[in-house]
Amino acid sequence: MAILLFLLKWLELRLVIFNHAFEIYIGAIAVIFTGLGIWLALKLSKPKTVVVEKAVYIQQHTGNGFVVNEQEIEKLGISNRELEVLQLMAEGLSNQEIAEKLFVSLNTIKTHSSNLFIKLDVKRRTQAVDTAKKRRIIP
Amino acid sequence: MAILLFLLKWLELRLVIFNHAFEIYIGAIAVIFTGLGIWLALKLSKPKTVVVEKAVYIQQHTGNGFVVNEQEIEKLGISNRELEVLQLMAEGLSNQEIAEKLFVSLNTIKTHSSNLFIKLDVKRRTQAVDTAKKRRIIP
DNA sequence: CCCTAAATCACCCGAAAGTATGAGCGTGAT
DNA sequence: ATCACGCTCATACTTTCGGGTGATTTAGGG
Numbered sequence: 001m002a003i004l005l006f007l008l009k010w011l012e013l014r015l016v017i018f019n020h021a022f023e024i025y026i027g028a029i030a031v032i033f034t035g036l037g038i039w040l041a042l043k044l045s046k047p048k049t050v051v052v053e054k055a056v057y058i059q060q061h062t063g064n065g066f067v068v069n070e071q072e073i074e075k076l077g078i079s080n081r082e083l084e085v086l087q088l089m090a091e092g093l094s095n096q097e098i099a100e101k102l103f104v105s106l107n108t109i110k111t112h113s114s115n116l117f118i119k120l121d122v123k124r125r126t127q128a129v130d131t132a133k134k135r136r137i138i139p
Numbered sequence: 140m141a142i143l144l145f146l147l148k149w150l151e152l153r154l155v156i157f158n159h160a161f162e163i164y165i166g167a168i169a170v171i172f173t174g175l176g177i178w179l180a181l182k183l184s185k186p187k188t189v190v191v192e193k194a195v196y197i198q199q200h201t202g203n204g205f206v207v208n209e210q211e212i213e214k215l216g217i218s219n220r221e222l223e224v225l226q227l228m229a230e231g232l233s234n235q236e237i238a239e240k241l242f243v244s245l246n247t248i249k250t251h252s253s254n255l256f257i258k259l260d261v262k263r264r265t266q267a268v269d270t271a272k273k274r275r276i277i278p
Numbered sequence: 279c280c281c282t283a284a285a286t287c288a289c290c291c292g293a294a295a296g297t298a299t300g301a302g303c304g305t306g307a308t
Numbered sequence: 309a310t311c312a313c314g315c316t317c318a319t320a321c322t323t324t325c326g327g328g329t330g331a332t333t334t335a336g337g338g
Contacts, residue, residue: 037174052189058273106317220286
């Protein structure tokens, strides 16, 4: 029964195609040449590029005097890995970005930052950066 | 003579058109839809934006000679309330603490900081502080 | 008077940050 | 060899941030 129904539908479809062969042909031509036009335009047109200049602000350290306060770092017991994390933190990087930059996992960075916060006696990364700058641990 | 020749040629052309009406119709369709495709592609293709980073070197503010870069603040359209929030942010305060300090709700601080991030073109508060310092918006 | 901008606040939701805890590994000192 | 320590990573959980949206109020300029 289902097969019969399907057959009938198919025959109907064939009839439709036969009766409207011309329109379908025209439609196919239209679609094909629209596609061709799009392809042509994309291939042959110069890529529209909009150049946006973006200023990048860079701190210029022209031999001015920033000396790392080694005593402070030692006194607080900050390891060099922690210092690296702190520096990247001060540049505004997220933990994820720091992790990628140092080729370690996000959890490791979290551990480092947690230890850093304890050693600096702070609660947040912004506070850590502020404190570290005031103590001349980072420029 | 020339006119006659022209007339003959014209009649010939008419005949050609008559005999090949279908092909010409198809050809016209093809041309029109190729044009449509080209137009579509040119209209709808989004221009590729290329961001060119341009280095801007910042003078180091040695010692305590800090002058606020008013032009920068105005250029970025930072309101004074936003500036207050930014300053407290730089001191490492949480949004909650800033809210309490300024006697407003936490949501208000969130709104201010969100607007700040947009204006400073940053994604995080640490980045905002870093950028603001480099642009001499805050000491 | 209308319109705009600043400032205020609320709610939701997902992402990021931060806390707590435990554990494995290598290195240098005892 | 063992111990301490730095570094690594994980899991689970809580808190904070940040994005998006919309609403209200107030002050100031056209």
